Amino acid sequence: MSTQELLGALEWRYATKRFDANKKIPADVWQALERALILTPTSYGLQPYRFVILTDLEKRAELLAHSWNQPQVVDCSHYVVMAARTKMTEADVDNWIQRLAQVRKMPPAALTAYRGMAVGDIVHGSRGKVSHEWAARQVYIALGNLMTCAAVLGVDACPMEGIVPAEYDRVLGLRDAGYSAAVACALGYRAEGDKYAALSKARFDAAELIRKI
Numbered sequence: 001m002s003t004q005e006l007l008g009a010l011e012w013r014y015a016t017k018r019f020d021a022n023k024k025i026p027a028d029v030w031q032a033l034e035r036a037l038i039l040t041p042t043s044y045g046l047q048p049y050r051f052v053i054l055t056d057l058e059k060r061a062e063l064l065a066h067s068w069n070q071p072q073v074v075d076c077s078h079y080v081v082m083a084a085r086t087k088m089t090e091a092d093v094d095n096w097i098q099r100l101a102q103v104r105k106m107p108p109a110a111l112t113a114y115r116g117m118a119v120g121d122i123v124h125g126s127r128g129k130v131s132h133e134w135a136a137r138q139v140y141i142a143l144g145n146l147m148t149c150a151a152v153l154g155v156d157a158c159p160m161e162g163i164v165p166a167e168y169d170r171v172l173g174l175r176d177a178g179y180s181a182a183v184a185c186a187l188g189y190r191a192e193g194d195k196y197a198a199l200s201k202a203r204f205d206a207a208e209l210i211r212k213i
């Protein structure tokens with residue numbers, strides 16, 4: 001991909017307000033976006049999140065009332081609810097260590113120092129006290145990754161913080177599993193006539209946002 005194509009995709013994307021409810025993301029494109037989600041990097045690699053992907057309308061219709069009635073929830077092709085771990089435990093770290101050892105074909109004992117570092121920080125250290133917040137920050141990395149990849153593949157998206165997490169947790173049964181909705185992302189294809197598509201991209205100047213030293 002050329003630099004021009006990359007920037008073209010990022011200029012093209014916008015927070016889509018109106019999706020064409022009749023246009024669905026093809027399976028192969030969705031598979032790539034799902035894989036992109038999974039490939040998101042996280043602190044210590046711990047992946048303290050779960051993604052609930054809703055294509056069925058029933059649950060989405062229920063969530064609409066807890067989303068400021070934003071039509072993207074029901075009109076998009078795929079609605080992704082991104083949930084953060086509410087509290088990190090030693091078991092979470094061990095679960096990851098087991099997986100890492102299995103994938104890299106090494107004994108878990110070889111990862112003892114790594115485990116100690118992660119547990120001492122994210123479970124029992126100062127960040128352990130705010131591990132839900134920490135987990136939510138990891139979720140936002142996944143959100144950014146998903147949106148950029150969607151834009152590159154010509155898929156529209158709307159990141160959505162306008163949701164009531166407690167209600168999402170209840171409807172999707174997230175709390176009992178130790179997760180809480182942090183943010184959502186509606187994906188699909190823009191409806192003709194969504195006036196937001198025609199608005200100029202508004203950002204601060206580079207000189208304001210970037211300091212070069």
Ligand SMILES: Cc1cc2nc3c(=O)[nH]c(=O)nc-3n(C[C@H](O)[C@H](O)[C@H](O)COP(=O)(O)O)c2cc1C
Pocket residue numbers: 013014015016017070158159160161162163183201202
């Ligand atoms: C984390 C996050 C949450 C957002 N929540 C909503 C939302 O609930 N509803 C909405 O219509 N737009 C939402 N937006 C869209 C922003 O308003 C939009 O991205 C921003 O104004 C920049 O415009 P652009 O994305 O069209 O370039 C959200 C964006 C982000 C990054």
